[in-house]
Amino acid sequence: MSNRIVETRTVRTFGVQRGGRLRLVALGLLGLLLLVAAALPYLGASGFLVSLTTTILIAATLATSVNFLAGQVGMVSLGHAGIAAAAAYGAGWASKQGMDPAMQALIALGMTLLVSLIFGLLSMRTSGIYFLMVTLAVGMLIYGLAFRLSSITGGENGISGISRPAWMDSYWVFYYVVLAAFVLATAGLWIVSNSPFGASLQGVRDSESRMRSLGYGVRGYRVGAFMMSGTVAGLAGLLGVWHTHFVSPSTAGVDRSIHLIVMVILGGIGTLLGPLIGAAIVVLVENVLSSHVDRWPTVLGLIFILVILFARAGIAGSIRRLVRRMRDRADTDLPAQAGIHQDIPVSATTPDAPGNGKDLP
Amino acid sequence: MNSMTNTARGRRHAVACLSLVAAAAMALTACAPPGAEPAADEPAAGGDTGTLTVGYISPTTGNFAVAGQEMVDGWNLYWDLNGSKADDIEIKTIVEDDAGNPETSLTKARKLVEQDKVDIIVGPLIANTALAVAEYTASVGIPNLHPVAASDDLTQRNANDLTVRTGSMGGSQANYPGGEWAATEGGYDTAVTLCADYAFGWESCAGFVQGFTQNGGEVLEQIWFPNSTTDFSTYVSQIQAVDADVVYVATAGGAPGPNFLNAYLDLGLDLDKVLTNCCAADQGTLRAMGDRILGLKSISYWAEGRDSEAVAEFIEAYKEFSGGKIPGAYVAGGYMTASLVASVLKEKGLVTGSDLVEAIADYTFEDSIFGRVSWDDYNQMIGPVYVREVEKLDDGNLYNVPIATMEDVDQWLGRDPEAAMQQPTYSQDFQGLE
Numbered sequence: 001m002s003n004r005i006v007e008t009r010t011v012r013t014f015g016v017q018r019g020g021r022l023r024l025v026a027l028g029l030l031g032l033l034l035l036v037a038a039a040l041p042y043l044g045a046s047g048f049l050v051s052l053t054t055t056i057l058i059a060a061t062l063a064t065s066v067n068f069l070a071g072q073v074g075m076v077s078l079g080h081a082g083i084a085a086a087a088a089y090g091a092g093w094a095s096k097q098g099m100d101p102a103m104q105a106l107i108a109l110g111m112t113l114l115v116s117l118i119f120g121l122l123s124m125r126t127s128g129i130y131f132l133m134v135t136l137a138v139g140m141l142i143y144g145l146a147f148r149l150s151s152i153t154g155g156e157n158g159i160s161g162i163s164r165p166a167w168m169d170s171y172w173v174f175y176y177v178v179l180a181a182f183v184l185a186t187a188g189l190w191i192v193s194n195s196p197f198g199a200s201l202q203g204v205r206d207s208e209s210r211m212r213s214l215g216y217g218v219r220g221y222r223v224g225a226f227m228m229s230g231t232v233a234g235l236a237g238l239l240g241v242w243h244t245h246f247v248s249p250s251t252a253g254v255d256r257s258i259h260l261i262v263m264v265i266l267g268g269i270g271t272l273l274g275p276l277i278g279a280a281i282v283v284l285v286e287n288v289l290s291s292h293v294d295r296w297p298t299v300l301g302l303i304f305i306l307v308i309l310f311a312r313a314g315i316a317g318s319i320r321r322l323v324r325r326m327r328d329r330a331d332t333d334l335p336a337q338a339g340i341h342q343d344i345p346v347s348a349t350t351p352d353a354p355g356n357g358k359d360l361p
Numbered sequence: 362m363n364s365m366t367n368t369a370r371g372r373r374h375a376v377a378c379l380s381l382v383a384a385a386a387m388a389l390t391a392c393a394p395p396g397a398e399p400a401a402d403e404p405a406a407g408g409d410t411g412t413l414t415v416g417y418i419s420p421t422t423g424n425f426a427v428a429g430q431e432m433v434d435g436w437n438l439y440w441d442l443n444g445s446k447a448d449d450i451e452i453k454t455i456v457e458d459d460a461g462n463p464e465t466s467l468t469k470a471r472k473l474v475e476q477d478k479v480d481i482i483v484g485p486l487i488a489n490t491a492l493a494v495a496e497y498t499a500s501v502g503i504p505n506l507h508p509v510a511a512s513d514d515l516t517q518r519n520a521n522d523l524t525v526r527t528g529s530m531g532g533s534q535a536n537y538p539g540g541e542w543a544a545t546e547g548g549y550d551t552a553v554t555l556c557a558d559y560a561f562g563w564e565s566c567a568g569f570v571q572g573f574t575q576n577g578g579e580v581l582e583q584i585w586f587p588n589s590t591t592d593f594s595t596y597v598s599q600i601q602a603v604d605a606d607v608v609y610v611a612t613a614g615g616a617p618g619p620n621f622l623n624a625y626l627d628l629g630l631d632l633d634k635v636l637t638n639c640c641a642a643d644q645g646t647l648r649a650m651g652d653r654i655l656g657l658k659s660i661s662y663w664a665e666g667r668d669s670e671a672v673a674e675f676i677e678a679y680k681e682f683s684g685g686k687i688p689g690a691y692v693a694g695g696y697m698t699a700s701l702v703a704s705v706l707k708e709k710g711l712v713t714g715s716d717l718v719e720a721i722a723d724y725t726f727e728d729s730i731f732g733r734v735s736w737d738d739y740n741q742m743i744g745p746v747y748v749r750e751v752e753k754l755d756d757g758n759l760y761n762v763p764i765a766t767m768e769d770v771d772q773w774l775g776r777d778p779e780a781a782m783q784q785p786t787y788s789q790d791f792q793g794l795e
């Protein structure tokens with residue numbers, strides 16, 4: 001039948017689909033999650049727990065920026081740790097020159113925009129594996145500069161003693177700042193994803209040639225998307241350096257970028273909360289499980305393999321698919337058919353999901 | 362159409378939700394959460410319980426796992442030998458793995474301080490992790506002891522009252538006397554250097570080059586290799602072309618040492634013209650190269666072939682522990698730190714916080730495995746540096762045996778501390794020469 005076309009990317013955010021009740025439940029859950037997050041310091045959580053959650057939220061913000069590019073435009077970047085590091089080094093350098101935190105933030109923003117633009121311009125003609133390689137190369141370039149320009153970056157030793165603004169000095173105020181930044185970044189990218197601009201990006205993802213023949217400046221869209229994603233990555237980089245008061249070349253390392261992609265895939269590419277779930281898993285394994293299990297990298301690898309094998313849409317993606325399938329089963333009186341199509345994600349061409357192309361001319 | 366209105370409604374929902382949460386968050390932030398204030402001064406006060414809780418951070422997984430594990434082994438070995446006690450004070454160690462990643466190091470340090478309420482933190486190993494942790498521990502009043510980390514800045518530009526290097530020397534400090542020795546007793550007039558192209562290599566080379574030139578030697582050329590180099594034949598031919606009296610080689614340990622030596626010896630060049638830093642001639646290199654490198658000279662603060670009771674006891678114990686291996690500098694650093702902590706606690710009773718660091722800084726360790734060591738005002742070790750030669754001792758193992766000893770080497774390379782710290786950090790372009 002017509003809805004047997006397989007669309008494995010299943011990239012869709014809340015709100016594109018029909019159905020108000022499900023969305024209301026989802027929004028309610030989101031609100032509840034936020035409420036718990038907001039109340040965390042008051043629920044008797046120790047300073048360490050709050051600080052660990054801060055780490056998760058910063059990682060999640062960074063992962064969100066990767067997720068936006070991967071999910072919305074189909075560009076999987078291996079260079080986002082480099083962008084975050086550029087912002088962090090901007091702030092670090094400014095702090096070493098004795099500038100106040102406002103100037104730090106400004107210079108970090110400048111670095112972010114500059115580096116994102118370079119990334120965007122270099123990679124706008126590429127896609128797929130070539131995009132991956134270009135971003136990997138530029139990311140390594142940033143790592144190399146951080147490592148070698150020791151008069152500016154402090155070389156391998158990095159820059160330490162970077163202070164954040166005095167008003168967010170206590171750990172719990174900083175936690176709220178990071179929480180707010182994460183929520184704003186996620187909401188901002190969600191709004192962009194669901195705007196006509198976002199729809200055009202999805203068009204670029206699904207068929208570049210079609211978009212070009214329709215008269216879209218595909219490269220401009222690519223650079224634009226990269227700039228947005230890069231700005232969020234830079235924000236995460238700045239928050240990260242304010243959290244640790246320290247930056248060194250390992251912030252820009254390729255393993256960091258790979259971790260980000262692992263987070264996104266674990267959580268589910270293109271999902272709203274996937275990056276948060278993925279970041280939580282990776283950070284908790286790295287920082288908490290490692291205290292009890294010697295072979296924690298193996299555990300992380302196993303989790304990754306299991307997700308790839310049994311929940312290819314990631315954790316958030318699989319949950320959503322499960323909910324949707326259960327609802328479809330309840331809606332239609334054809335359980336047998338639902339059974340047949342068990343492994344087929346919602347197709348872009350099914351009549352009830354006009355989704356992606358809705359705003360095209 | 363339908364989906365359009367849905368989206369619009371969704372947006373309104375989202376905006377309403379967000380503003381609600383924002384309002385709630387603002388209301389909440391108006392007052393500090395319970396326990397936010399007093400938490401800061403609690404950990405430092407674990408004074409008279411009779412137990413010293415130690416948080417030990419080391420990379421026991423990842424790229425640096427071998428060195429990290431050795432650093433832990435050295436520490437544990439001492440306490441296994443002596444029972445986890447210094448007189449009546451019990452030593453409790455919690456080991457945490459940081460995988461060589463500064464962010465993880467910091468989180469682990471926070472966990473150790475806030476959750477486990479440790480009295481001191483020992484480690485970590487890699488320079489950037491060490492600097493990051495030292496700054497954090499200083500901000501919360503916990504002493505930080507460094508058994509291995511070699512970054513000069515740890516006890517120079519980043520020095521503080523709570524950070525002390527207990528088991529190693531800075532890169533430039535350990536190699537400066539080697540330069541002096543080469544230009545004088547060694548009898549070399551000209552040198553070419555081959556150093557790893559990153560902070561540790563820059564510092565090691567800077568130490569050697571300054572010691573060498575200040576004593577009348579001439580450095581003809583400095584060559585740098587990336588840490589990932591496996592084939593050293595091009596570097597060896599460059600060295601051959603320079604034709605200096607001695608080639609000084611500094612690696613950060615691991616494969617580059619044996620790789621260089623193989624390339625060098627395969628070209629039939631003279632081993633007498635090679636002088637290396639600690640790590641290019643560590644036990645890993647000795648085991649890998651075997652009798653081929655008998656007579657290789659190197660410079661280090663650790664000499665496993667030194668004739669001393671403390672060293673003999675340590676080596677016996679480690680051989681038993683590891684199945685016949687001879688301990689390298691990482692094991693020695695961990696062991697040294699443990700024996701130092703034990704000695705200081707025995708003398709002063711249970712001291713914590715900056716008192717412990719002060720007690721260490723005031724202490725002179727007469728018969729440590731490194732020889733007689735003391736500490737300077739910046740909490741860096743002052744002690745002997747050995748010029749060592751590879752020899753086969755009676756047990757059939759290769760040892761680095763000292764052939765010359767420079768006592769009481771400090772970290773300032775003959776400079777005034779203030780002036781030394783005014784200089785730029787060492788790099789390819791700046792090696793401390795005028």
